[in-house]
Amino acid sequence: MSPTTNDVVVLGAGMHPWGKWGRDFVEYGLAAARAALADAGLTWPDVQYVAGADTIRNGYPGFVSGATFAQALGWTGARVSSSYAACASGAQAIANARAQILAGLADVALVVGADTTPKGFFKPVGGDRPDDPDWLRFRLLGASNPTYFALYARRRMALYGASTDDFAAVKVKNARHGLANPNARYRKEVTVEDVRASAVVADPLRLLDICATSDGGAALVLASADYARRHGVTDPVRIAGLSTVTPTFPKTVLDLPDFATDSAMTVPPPDRPFRAALAHAAYEEAGLGPSDLSFAEVYDLSTALELDWCEDVGLCAEGEAEALLRSGATALGGRVPVNPSGGLACFGEAIPAQAIAQVCELTWQLRGRAEGRQVENPRAGIAVNQGLFGHGSAIIATT
Structure with a gap:
């Protein structure tokens, strides 16, 4: 089905493999972002908006992940946002990027999420919080x-x-x-x-019924249908x-x-x-x-x-x-x-x-x-x- 003018399409998708690598989460996000950009046939300066999905276990850079990834890729003046919504953080970031495109504020957006996790199952972070x-x-x-x-x-x-x-x-x-x-x-x-x-x-x-905690990263390049069409993409995923x-x-x-x-x-x-x-x-x-x-x-x-x-x-x-x-x-x-x-x-x-x-x-x-x-x-x-x-x-x- 051909995309309509109001569609948001996926031009690129990329991931850093999941595992227990023990490295900085930014490394995983950058690998995923670069893979998504390559898949889209675009370069970083083509991106007008960066939506980061936040990690709360990786210090202040994890709380401002949109800016963290934008800085790591190189400041270009792109707009950014950072979202935390527990396990739905990535979807909130996708929703932010999609909204920017539908509002006509950007033609191309990069969505990135990455995490470095502790050994074992998750536990609360941030110390004792009896009102939480x-x-x-x-x-x-x-x-x-x-x-x-x-x-x-x-x-x-x-x-x-x-x-x-x-x-x-x-x-x-x-x-x-x-x-x-x-x-x-x-x-x-x-x-x-x-x-x-x-x-x-x-x-x-x-143990085999329950998922593990892992390190990994994933990224998407989203675009307006008009942008995709102008760049010769005729049958994208919507x-x-x-x-x-x-x-x-x-x-x-x-x-x-x-x-x-x-x-x-x-x-x-x-x-x-x-x-x-x-x-x-x-x-x-x-x-x-x-x-x-x-x-x-x-x-x-x-x-x-x-x-x-x-x-x-x-x-x-x-x-x-x-x-x-x-x-x-x-x-x-x-x-x-x-x-x-x-x-x-x-x-x-x-x-x-x-x-x-x-x-x-x-x-x-x-x-x-x-x-x-x-x-x-x-x-x-x-x-x-x-x-x-x-x-x-x-x-x-x-x-």
Whole structure:
């Protein structure tokens, strides 16, 4: 489909491979940015706007990442912004760049996110903060991230009869998808028996059910459709819908399953849960629905959470994700492959880069260049993720 005048298109996508490299996050971001610019056939001085996704674990440069990356590339007078939205930081940066282009304030924008992470699972940063709900969930509830993931897993088991082997099957699928992905950290076949044999972290989840923390970077070059057309790009990938909506009352405080932290026990719940509302808003903007999707990149912090997301984005009805998985529909070659990149199961978390990396995968798939993991004849894909306390995103890309 030819882009319209109001479209924002992806001219370039680039990544620094995920891993535990132990270097400055700026190095990863620069590598990704230069790869995206090369992919777009542009140079740094062509960029008019830089949108950085922030990292909070890497000092002041991480908090002003837009300016950090602009300085590292060389001051050119480009406008900048820096965004922090937990795991949706990259999507907020994409939204900022897209808005600048749609407003006519820029023709070309560079979006960059990168992170260097500590060993082990994430913990609160910044010292004791007894008025901070994120600090309180760790210290008062004992709800570290793996505990949080396990609560959702237990909920699936209680409500829908999910089994630990269903969760393991998600890992097996995603590990197979990531085998050929040159940017993935983990590129190894995994069996259900391997998952069963791994250490219990937060019952019922085992080590291989939970994503790691990683270093990595990702970048996109976005442009107006008119700019792309003037430069001979006739069939680019389009950002057709982007949602960063907030939750609806009464689900307004801690995003933990069925915890009475607000008025949820006395007020009827909203029509759509938060994650489903994120996807719905993106579908509405794109003029598409779940049946139009060729594939999905969803936020698999745990294997169980991928199953929740399949329902939230409308790939199946509530409680039917296990059946969808068992049917083979979400594997490469199936009706709607989920996480053809390998997902966080193969990458791990590099927080500000994650949503950007998802859109890189949408781009490569829709171009037909995802070698070794290519979805057959894709036309539209969705990328979704969620950060705590009302941050989340859904991005739909089409050809």
